[in-house]
Amino acid sequence: MEPGQAHLDMQTVVEVEINSLSVAGSPRISGEDIEHVEMLTVAQAPLPPIIAHRATMRVIDGVHRLRAAERRGDDKIAVRFFDGDEADAFVLAVESNITHGLPLSMADRKNAAERIIRSHPLWSDRMIASVTGIAPGTVAEIRRRVAGAAAAGRGRIGQDGRFRPLNGAEGRRLAGNLIAENPGLSLRQIARASGISPETARDVRNRLRRGEEPLLKGRGRPARAPQEQLPAGSADAGDGGDGAVPVRMPVQDRTVVVRRLKVDPALRFSETGRTLLRLLSIHTISAEEWDDIMANIPPHCSGIIAQLARECADIWADFAQRAERNVAEAV
Numbered sequence: 001m002e003p004g005q006a007h008l009d010m011q012t013v014v015e016v017e018i019n020s021l022s023v024a025g026s027p028r029i030s031g032e033d034i035e036h037v038e039m040l041t042v043a044q045a046p047l048p049p050i051i052a053h054r055a056t057m058r059v060i061d062g063v064h065r066l067r068a069a070e071r072r073g074d075d076k077i078a079v080r081f082f083d084g085d086e087a088d089a090f091v092l093a094v095e096s097n098i099t100h101g102l103p104l105s106m107a108d109r110k111n112a113a114e115r116i117i118r119s120h121p122l123w124s125d126r127m128i129a130s131v132t133g134i135a136p137g138t139v140a141e142i143r144r145r146v147a148g149a150a151a152a153g154r155g156r157i158g159q160d161g162r163f164r165p166l167n168g169a170e171g172r173r174l175a176g177n178l179i180a181e182n183p184g185l186s187l188r189q190i191a192r193a194s195g196i197s198p199e200t201a202r203d204v205r206n207r208l209r210r211g212e213e214p215l216l217k218g219r220g221r222p223a224r225a226p227q228e229q230l231p232a233g234s235a236d237a238g239d240g241g242d243g244a245v246p247v248r249m250p251v252q253d254r255t256v257v258v259r260r261l262k263v264d265p266a267l268r269f270s271e272t273g274r275t276l277l278r279l280l281s282i283h284t285i286s287a288e289e290w291d292d293i294m295a296n297i298p299p300h301c302s303g304i305i306a307q308l309a310r311e312c313a314d315i316w317a318d319f320a321q322r323a324e325r326n327v328a329e330a331v
Contacts, residue, residue, distance in 0.1 A: 052081055
């Protein structure tokens with residue numbers, strides 16, 4: 001298992017000793033529902049396998065089925081295993097319990113949202129809402145109550161996987177400071193550190209060279225750079241509006257998005273979906289790893305590799321446009 005990756009094995013079901021499993025950390029504040037356990041206990045049909053976190057043997061989904069098996073006198077229960085960290089195991093537990101079985105109460109969902117805000121502070125309100133089954137506005141209210149969460153990070157990751165800056169002016173100001181202190185930094189390094197696009201970083205650097213302020217002057221709020229202009233009528237870029245600035249998200253956040261996609265049955269259970277996941281996983285390596293790859297390219301191969309890289313970038317750009325058209329047509 002590579003660092004930062006998660007995997008739910010839906011293909012393999014194993015029999016596990018019931019006494020080896022733990023039910024700690026459930027998103028249900030009040031514990032199990034006794035009536036639901038009794039209903040499952042007398043059910044004639046075999047109960048579906050539960051899901052457990054391999055590293056801790058904690059039940060992620062299926063505590064009521066586990067209790068029913070205990071009441072039946074069973075020693076073992078069918079289990080599918082999830083590999084990943086405990087924060088993502090909790091996210092899967094919440095997702096699983098709003099889509100089937102005994103739904104989580106509203107109090108459970110709000111409590112889960114607060115916990116996910118703490119463990120995944122860069123996730124947008126809409127993204128957390130989609131996991132917990134509550135309104136984005138409710139998530140925003142909870143975020144405001146969580147100490148330090150509202151100000152965490154320079155942006156948010158939306159449901160579409162895009163990283164959106166919360167404050168473009170602050171990003172420009174930070175980029176200006178970085179350039180002044182470290183003139184040798186590349187545009188990519190400046191953009192990554194300040195949460196803006198490389199094009200905006202270039203504009204900030206050019207403005208400083210001309211002796212101008214890094215912020216664009218305008219009436220009211222700072223204007224956007226030409227590369228950051230939003231489509232007419234679009235929402236602001238704070239939390240997943242359709243007019244988001246297409247800023248390249250940090251690699252650790254990109255890894256989180258790919259990790260979530262890897263547990264999506266719609267992708268995992270099709271050959272084309274698995275191929276797409278493998279292609280996306282390539283782009284979760286760090287900037288340092290890319291630098292190492294670059295440093296070890298044989299000089300006689302550099303030209304053809306550069307050409308192939310540009311062609312691959314064009315293929316992904318075309319893929320992105322077609323995917324966005326699919327979203328627009330679906331809407």
